[in-house]
Amino acid sequence: MLTLDHASVVADDVDLIRDVSIAVSAGKVVALVGANGAGKTTVLRALSGDVELASGRVCLDETHLSDLAPVELAKRRAVLSQKSLLAFDFTVLQVVLLGRTPHDTRHTEDLDVACAAMQSMEVETLASRPYSTLSGGEQQRVHMARVLAQLSVGQTTGTRYLLLDEPTSALDLAHQHDLLTTARRCADDGVGVLVVLHDLNLTAQYADEVVVMKQGRVIARGAPWEVLTREIIHEAFDISAVITRHPIKAVPLIVPVPDTSTRAKLRKTQKET
Amino acid sequence: MTNAEPSSSALGALSIQSRRQKFALSGLLIALVIVATASVAIGAVSIPPGSILAAVGRAFDIRMPWSVTDQQAVVLTMIRLPRVVLGLCVGAGLAVSGALLQGLFRNPLADPGLVGVSSGAAFGAALAIVTGASLGAALPLPARPFVVTAGAFVAGLATTLLVYQLATRHGRTSVSTMLLAGIAVNAIGGAGVGALVLFADDNQLRDITFWTLGGLGGATWTSIAAVAPLVLGVILAVPRLASSLNAMLLGEAEARYLGVDTQRTKKLVVVLTAVAVAGSIAFAGLIGFVGLMAPHLVRIVLGPDHRTLLPASAIVGGTLLVGADVLARMLLAPTEIPVGIVTALAGAPLFLWLLVSQRRAW
Numbered sequence: 263m264l265t266l267d268h269a270s271v272v273a274d275d276v277d278l279i280r281d282v283s284i285a286v287s288a289g290k291v292v293a294l295v296g297a298n299g300a301g302k303t304t305v306l307r308a309l310s311g312d313v314e315l316a317s318g319r320v321c322l323d324e325t326h327l328s329d330l331a332p333v334e335l336a337k338r339r340a341v342l343s344q345k346s347l348l349a350f351d352f353t354v355l356q357v358v359l360l361g362r363t364p365h366d367t368r369h370t371e372d373l374d375v376a377c378a379a380m381q382s383m384e385v386e387t388l389a390s391r392p393y394s395t396l397s398g399g400e401q402q403r404v405h406m407a408r409v410l411a412q413l414s415v416g417q418t419t420g421t422r423y424l425l426l427d428e429p430t431s432a433l434d435l436a437h438q439h440d441l442l443t444t445a446r447r448c449a450d451d452g453v454g455v456l457v458v459l460h461d462l463n464l465t466a467q468y469a470d471e472v473v474v475m476k477q478g479r480v481i482a483r484g485a486p487w488e489v490l491t492r493e494i495i496h497e498a499f500d501i502s503a504v505i506t507r508h509p510i511k512a513v514p515l516i517v518p519v520p521d522t523s524t525r526a527k528l529r530k531t532q533k534e535t
Numbered sequence: 536m537t538n539a540e541p542s543s544s545a546l547g548a549l550s551i552q553s554r555r556q557k558f559a560l561s562g563l564l565i566a567l568v569i570v571a572t573a574s575v576a577i578g579a580v581s582i583p584p585g586s587i588l589a590a591v592g593r594a595f596d597i598r599m600p601w602s603v604t605d606q607q608a609v610v611l612t613m614i615r616l617p618r619v620v621l622g623l624c625v626g627a628g629l630a631v632s633g634a635l636l637q638g639l640f641r642n643p644l645a646d647p648g649l650v651g652v653s654s655g656a657a658f659g660a661a662l663a664i665v666t667g668a669s670l671g672a673a674l675p676l677p678a679r680p681f682v683v684t685a686g687a688f689v690a691g692l693a694t695t696l697l698v699y700q701l702a703t704r705h706g707r708t709s710v711s712t713m714l715l716a717g718i719a720v721n722a723i724g725g726a727g728v729g730a731l732v733l734f735a736d737d738n739q740l741r742d743i744t745f746w747t748l749g750g751l752g753g754a755t756w757t758s759i760a761a762v763a764p765l766v767l768g769v770i771l772a773v774p775r776l777a778s779s780l781n782a783m784l785l786g787e788a789e790a791r792y793l794g795v796d797t798q799r800t801k802k803l804v805v806v807l808t809a810v811a812v813a814g815s816i817a818f819a820g821l822i823g824f825v826g827l828m829a830p831h832l833v834r835i836v837l838g839p840d841h842r843t844l845l846p847a848s849a850i851v852g853g854t855l856l857v858g859a860d861v862l863a864r865m866l867l868a869p870t871e872i873p874v875g876i877v878t879a880l881a882g883a884p885l886f887l888w889l890l891v892s893q894r895r896a897w
Binding site: 307310312332333334335336337339340341343346347348349351352353356360361363364412 | 641642643778779781782784785786788789791792793794795796834838839840
């Protein structure tokens with residue numbers, strides 16, 4: 263289990279997250295939702311061990327993250343960041359092979375893993391293309407393939423974890439579902455998945471557990487039906503929504519109903535006071 | 536994840552790539568041999584390739600169908616060969632350092648001089664030149680010729696470590712702070728050299744000027760014995776950094792997610808470049824553009840993978856500097872142009888042409 267325990271992160275005297283506890287367990291997809299600036303990315307970075315906690319702790323199977331060797335951690339935990347840059351122009355295959363950096367497997371094995379990862383993200387036909395010539399969505403899929411290659415089973419023992427920060431932000435409709443299906447399949451293989459999402463309907467369809475954040479705190483958590491309610495959505499996003507049932511799947515379907523007149527009125531009164 | 540068969544397009548791309556790499560690497564080595572041979576052959580005393588082989592044969596007691604005069608043999612072993620070997624070492628050291636720093640800064644404009652090593656070394660050399668007479672008198676005779684070299688090496692190393700310290704806080708080094716601190720320290724070093732020029736007499740002034748223009752004229756087997764282990768040590772050490780530097784091209788956070796100890800990588804890159812560059816310019820003076828150009832040329836042909844970039848840059852850097860040295864000796868013969876002028880004059884326009892013709896991202 264990858265756990266964040268009563269964690270706070272402070273930057274320049276501003277609390278980015280306050281007293282957040284979150285647990286990602288094997289075989290589960292946890293979705294993290296909330297308005298811009300709610301602290302979702304900070305939680306993800308804290309879980310990946312990349313930020314210093316002001317208080318609290320982050321543990322992988324009861325071991326402090328800081329006590330794990332970076333390479334051992336990298337074999338068991340992969341992170342897809344919101345934005346990945348690339349300074350010099352690698353080919354797509356080279357980028358995906360970077361995912362094998364922590365593994366000391368043979369090159370042919372790395373190649374097999376990279377090819378399988380590229381196939382699952384449908385980027386294998388781009389293998390020899392320079393990364394800079396890809397579209398934003400293609401780049402995002404290439405990075406997802408890199409992360410999958412990093413997490414490929416091989417000699418790794420213990421539960422593996424996949425942390426995805428808005429992995430669908432640049433993807434078209436079909437690829438959004440493809441990517442989350444892949445994440446879901448990873449979870450079915452025993453990987454613990456945490457995914458930051460903005461689309462509540464994707465969240466409802468793919469998450470086992472939904473964690474809602476607002477202003478650095480967790481305000482609700484539970485199964486999609488329990489959490490994705492009118493009241494919680496209104497509190498977290500300041501928007502009205504109608505919740506109905508997905509016509510095919512047994513999950514909630516969220517239809518946002520922006521009440522422009524009330525919001526505009528609210529803003530006006532805020533300005534005046 | 537399914538364990539699918541590797542797709543043929545990916546494998547095809549890879550095999551083309553590796554074939555191209557082997558082809559290009561052997562091409563680079565052939566170019567190196569040709570340029571080195573030309574550098575040995577060309578000069579006031581001409582030594583044709585046959586005579587070079589004859590001289591080598593004589594050293595190993597093998598009879599060759601060519602002949603070599605005693606004069607040629609002496610020029611070869613005492614002047615030409617040390618010069619070529621020093622050129623290869625210095626060029627390789629500068630180029631590998633350039634490639635390392637460009638990778639670390641994730642910026643194709645990074646140059647070995649950026650972290651303060653050149654200006655520090657220049658200040659150290661100028662200080663040694665100006666105070667040399669009084670300082671040298673205190674030293675035993677055999678050590679005296681190395682006062683300037685030692686001054687440059689120590690000051691270059693110290694400046695780089697200072698820049699590194701300035702950019703490190705709470706055990707983490709900020710690469711962008713290092714860049715800016717390097718610029719500031721370079722300015723201070725430049726001002727220091729300027730101030731020393733005020734106190735220099737005419738001879739010292741000439742020495743300072745020639746040192747800052749760079750040259751391989753001072754090559755001896757003794758200087759090679761000092762610089763070759765430094766540069767070779769660095770070249771042998773860098774392949775271990777290649778995959779870390781590759782991962783760091785994604786950004787530092789991504790590299791850490793991939794299990795790379797980024798702080799250790801930064802430290803090693805700074806120390807290795809400081810040693811290689813300070814060692815190189817201590818014996819050859821300031822030589823610009825080789826460290827910037829060689830990695831660029833390699834990236835165009837072989838791509839940015841550090842596993843090939845680092846060794847190939849060493850080969851190309853050595854070739855470029857030895858080639859420039861041939862030009863430096865030929866163009867105004869018998870006058871010798873400082874090689875730093877040649878690398879700048881030939882390198883800068885070539886570099887501009889590359890910038891304009893390869894508008895794509897580096």
